Amino acid sequence: MGSKLRLVFAITILFVSFCGFSQSGYWQRELSQKAVTGSSLPHIDFKKAKIFSLQQEDLTKVLPVSTKLKSSSTVVYFPDENGELLPFQVVEAPVMAPELAAKYPQIRSYSGVGLKTGKERIRFSVSPQGVQSMIVHADGQEITFMQKVNKKGDDYVVYNKDSANEPVDGFLCS
16 A cells, blocks of 8 residues: 555656646757857847747747736746746736737737745736746846847847846836
């Protein structure tokens, strides 16, 4: 009886670890700087930034699509400036007027709360042109941005506000 219980427990742990991995499998860390060659982002110090590739279709499959839900159990992962994937509980948070949102249904915006400490906040948008995000960390002084390296391709640069060579005035300048 005890051996069967151990087997069930081991299978459960294995299943849970695969579920956690599959949820964040849309991000892949790029170890080489080849992605930044010819970048149109001159204000970023790429020596301090991290590069990730994103399978955007996989990410959009897990995102909530209903604005009627005020709470969500949808967990998505976003990289921080250290290259660590942080879990966030997210809900859709539209910022466009309803008429404009109806005209462009492929553009969506979201907000979320970090599950690691509960003090991180994220805002991000998803469109055919890619994903842009901003993470405000616990102290409110540290902000992490993420945006595409080039218009074409799946590579994204993740950097801290302090890694920019010039001040960041808006929600993701380019």
